[in-house]
Amino acid sequence: MTPEALSALSARFGEQLSTAPAVLDAHGRDESGLEHTRPHAVLFALSENDVVDALRLSAAHAFPVIPYAAGSSLEGQLIPVRGGLSLDLSRMNAVLDVQPGSFQATVQPGVTYPELNRRLRPHGLFFPVDPGAEASLGGMASTNASGTGAVRYGTMRDQVLQLRVVLPGGRVIQAGSRARKTSAGYDLRHLFIGAEGTLGVITELTVKLWPLPSHLVALRCPFETVEAAAACAVAVMTAALQPERLELLDAEGLRAVNRFEGTAYPEQPTLWIELASASAAGLDETLALCRELCLDAGALEVAAARSPAERAELWQARHHAYYALKALYPGHSSLSTDLCVPLHHLPQIIAFARAAIDEAGLQASLLGHVGDGNFHVLFHAEPDDTATWNRIQAVYDTMTALALALGGTCSGEHGVGLHKRRFLPLEHGDALDVMRGLKALLDPDGLLNPGKILPD
Amino acid sequence: MTPEALSALSARFGEQLSTAPAVLDAHGRDESGLEHTRPHAVLFALSENDVVDALRLSAAHAFPVIPYAAGSSLEGQLIPVRGGLSLDLSRMNAVLDVQPGSFQATVQPGVTYPELNRRLRPHGLFFPVDPGAEASLGGMASTNASGTGAVRYGTMRDQVLQLRVVLPGGRVIQAGSRARKTSAGYDLRHLFIGAEGTLGVITELTVKLWPLPSHLVALRCPFETVEAAAACAVAVMTAALQPERLELLDAEGLRAVNRFEGTAYPEQPTLWIELASASAAGLDETLALCRELCLDAGALEVAAARSPAERAELWQARHHAYYALKALYPGHSSLSTDLCVPLHHLPQIIAFARAAIDEAGLQASLLGHVGDGNFHVLFHAEPDDTATWNRIQAVYDTMTALALALGGTCSGEHGVGLHKRRFLPLEHGDALDVMRGLKALLDPDGLLNPGKILPD
CATH class of the missing domain: 3.30.70.2190 (Alpha-Beta Plaits)
Known part of the structure; x- marks a missing residue:
């Protein structure tokens, strides 16, 4: 980021902008354990207008913008690999509206799902997507998160009715409708769900709510x-x-x-x-x-x-398995797969994974949302143990190849981020060109969360 | 269409191509009652390869292609307003695979939902989207159709796991995954659902199935x-x-x-x-x-x-209301609205619609999928009674303006087609420019179902 860009940001945002080392460090990592990279600055946005102005300045000064909220992504989605501005939306955390009669709520992107659920309890309603950590609704939409409730209620993709999105350059659009269903034109909403902040910045979400089971x-x-x-x-x-x-x-x-x-x-x-x-x-x-x-x-x-x-x-x-498993190997790094296959293939791929792990003599545990055909293998090794990491990658690659051959996907819920980009050519074939076209259409200068999802 | 284009089509497709007047007439109309326009030719596709070659010839000779299957669209989606080739997919009607253990089936686009349900009954499963008529799955995906089951099971958008799509120029892509959920890259699947055949031609669908309620x-x-x-x-x-x-x-x-x-x-x-x-x-x-x-x-x-x-x-x-209402006014034309609002606003807009209809002295009936907040007003008037049609349009416009002000949509399930394009600027604002960008990205020559969805 140029000094001119930094001073333009500083002039507009004053104390909402931070370049304090501790703040930069905190915005340079997520829960993936992937290599940290500091942003040049962090902006604590308080309103959609702040986001608009940040993206205008990004366009004017050609610096990257990385949307950030709870910091709980698992695939390096938040890491500013090319520096730039980490756009922290965690203070845009208002529940704007709850409509029990329409089973919907409108929230800012920094609202966490546990907080939303606390607000819904008096209405006898709940929001069923529970990816763990204290994830924010904006981040959850951006990775199409799910969790234990997806087997019954579906993923974020199934819950979001309407989004407000700021596009690169600062234009604001509304995607979707507050009606439960719409057939009025192209579905822009689903472009931004699962786009990991590479196509626009979500500033407001209207989501479906559900009655608490009796x-x-x-x-x-x-x-x-x-x-x-x-x-x-x-x-x-x-x-x-x-x-x-x-x-x-x-x-x-x-x-x-x-x-x-x-x-x-x-x-x-x-x-x-x-x-x-x-x-x-x-x-x-x-x-x-x-x-x-x-x-x-x-x-x-x-x-x-x-x-x-x-x-x-x-x-x-x-519920405690993930952290218990990490604690079992102090000083080790861990890596989680996120494969998902059509349900009737699940026993086959789980047997294959277990055998491949044992054969390679690896330390790994299997857990997952098996009603969806989604499971994680959590591998552990010491950070510098290159030989073991190579064996882990080899097992990961064969498991992924099988999942794709069975009609499945390399990511059921964590998203692509940095690490899974290499699987996308095999999973999507020519469709990857269409994805590149979408990115070029919406973010022609490649300033929004660069280096994520699409392989270089 | 030029004589060269017609002879190239004829050379490739032989008797699968028809220019018989009765065939052209049948492919020039849908159930909307909107003005008919004949295509120049009709191709009865038997395979994805036929679709690929049709779109290659379309690109080479610059003629429009209009996907067609059951002919049951309600907004003129099938009408070849600029002539060209009506691409009839009704003979691609194979159920390719049923996987009860994964609750999914893979079908060609010409399969109708009643036929799919006949095939599923022995498995104790069913497909819940029931828009009426003998609609085809490809057409239903293209308008994001729903019907009476949507209140419990959602619309086509919620049922489609994976699509095969032929893009303008003849490239084939696969969008989505057969896994129940995926977070691996941009969601191309939802681009084609509800796109009314303007972005690509669907040649295969994998859809979710559901257990028959006991x-x-x-x-x-x-x-x-x-x-x-x-x-x-x-x-x-x-x-x-x-x-x-x-x-x-x-x-x-x-x-x-x-x-x-x-x-x-x-x-x-x-x-x-x-x-x-x-x-x-x-x-x-x-x-x-x-x-x-x-x-x-x-x-x-x-x-x-x-x-x-x-x-x-x-x-x-x-179930018989729609045809009974049409029969009540022999010789009249009819026009159906398709508004959908957040549920808690439904009584308000229904009261408003009833009052506006009565005040304008119009003949109209109200019916709908009210659990979704979706209702139709079916207006009737003699075809040449311009004064009455003007009053109908005025009432339609004020109802639509109210629905949009309440956060609703101009189309809950029928799609946009020809007639509702004028409502899109009000409903989508700047997002309409993004929709135009998507169309230009995927169909730069504007050859796929031109004149639909996007206002001129």
Whole structure:
């Protein structure tokens, strides 16, 4: 960034602009563990108008702009690889409007999903996308985030009705409609969802809300093998039990949790299933059906919990798995895959992954949102252990090739960022040229979050 | 189309190409009643390769191509306003693959949704988008069609996992993934859904399937006023009863049905509600709650039906309304609006529409998918009665302006076609320029279905 650009930003934004080293450091990393790079400056935007002016100055002075909010991305999406301005939207965190009668809320991009849910509880409503961390709605839209609720409610893509977006150069558009459905012209909304801040900066979102389920039960079922657990997940889906959540953690994950939490869960591949019904009687029927199905599929036990406190306890091991696994290998770096395949192929690719990991002698654990066909392999190695990292990359590549051959995708929910760009030619073929065309159309100077999604 | 273009088409396609007057006539109209225009020729495509070669010849000879399948569009989308080649995909009607374990099917674009559902029944699955007529999946994707199932299952936009698309010039891309979710790059799939064949020609679709509900009950509830019926629809949604369908027909509609079918339904504004549950006990509870809610909201009766035959009979009046209303005014032309608003505004706009229609002394009936906030006003007038058509347009314009002011859309499900293009500047503002940019990016010579969606 030129001194002229910095002084123009400073003149316009005063103390909202920071070049303090600690602030630059904090905006140079995300949760991926990828190499940090500082931005030249950080702007704490307070309004859409701030965003407009930042993008005008970016166009005038040709500096990159990287949208930032909670800092919880997992693929380096927030890292300013070419420097520039980190545009921090975390202070644009107002819930602007809640319309219970239309099941929708309008929020600024810095609102986190736990905060939105706190605001919705008095209405008996909730927002079902829960990617973990304290992710912001703007960031979640930008990576098309999902989480444990996607199996029942879908991803961010399914929740966003309308966006306000500032385009490179500072033009503001509105995409989508507050109506539940529209067929009025090209769907611009979905261009920006999952675009990781490379096509525009989201300044407002209207999202769908859902009624809180009235009756819930959570189940925990350990299995002898991870393949058996995956096959049971497919059976639960095929039986049309329509679970609220359907999660998997392998034996290694349970060991990590027991060590981290001092618990004594069976250290075996485990499924968590949450079932809902509008009526208590309906829930009893669904639970009985599901229990029988799990036992038939080889579940060693079916632990069930109904009260909120008991459900929270039953879920604990799954919810804490990611950090427990990281804690199991102090001083190691970790790398998470994010493959997603058509559901009926899930047992096959999970068996393949487990075998490939073991054959390569790697330390890795399997967890995932298996009702969606989405699972993560979390690899661990010491940062400088190049030989091991090469073996990890080789296993990652073969797993990805299989997922794509089965009709799947290299990313179910984390996005592309820096690291997965190399998979895109194989996944998209000629469609990648169309993606490049879209980027050139909306950001002809390549100033918005450069170096992300599209391979160089 | 030049003689050279015609002979090149003829040389490549032989008897698949037709210039027979009856064939040209049949491909010059849809169900909109808008002015017919013949194409120069019709190509009956049998394969993706045929589509590729047609678009290559279109690029080489600069003639327009208009994708066509069932001919059931309602906004003139199929009318070849600048002549050219009508590309008939109705013979590409194979169901290529059904994967019950992944809840997905892959079909060619000419498959109709009733045919797909016949093929799915043995699997206990169904495809929930039901726009009426014998619409084709390719056409339904191209208008983002919906129908009575959208209130529970969403629109075409929510069902399509992956598309194969031939772009202008003949390049083939694949958009989306067969995985249930993906965050791997820009979402090209949604560019083509709702694009009305102006950006590419869909040659294959992979769509989501759903389990057939196990227990169903249908309700029919007449009300004193259409506003009361609309308010009850909002109450049913707000109570989180999650109906499978939620439909409205006004008193005029009931009169038309009684005359058309020889039935004796109460000639009053009527709601139809369909409720589902995974268990018989659950359904009893939901039905009791819904019945009480409807009576509280002013329902004059709540007729309920459980068996498939009884449910079909109960639904009859709603399903036949469109054709009954047309039959009520022989020799008249009709025009249907397609507004959709955030649900809590529905009673307001329905009251406004009813008052505006009555004040202008027009013949019109109100019907719609009110659980989505989507309703149609079907106007009737003699084709040459210019004074009446001017009054209709004036009412249509004020209704649309109100819908947009309430955050709604000019089209909930029919698409834009020819007639609604004039509403797009008001609905989309500057976003319309981005839409024009997308069209120029993908179809720089403007050869694919010219004259549709974008205002001149």
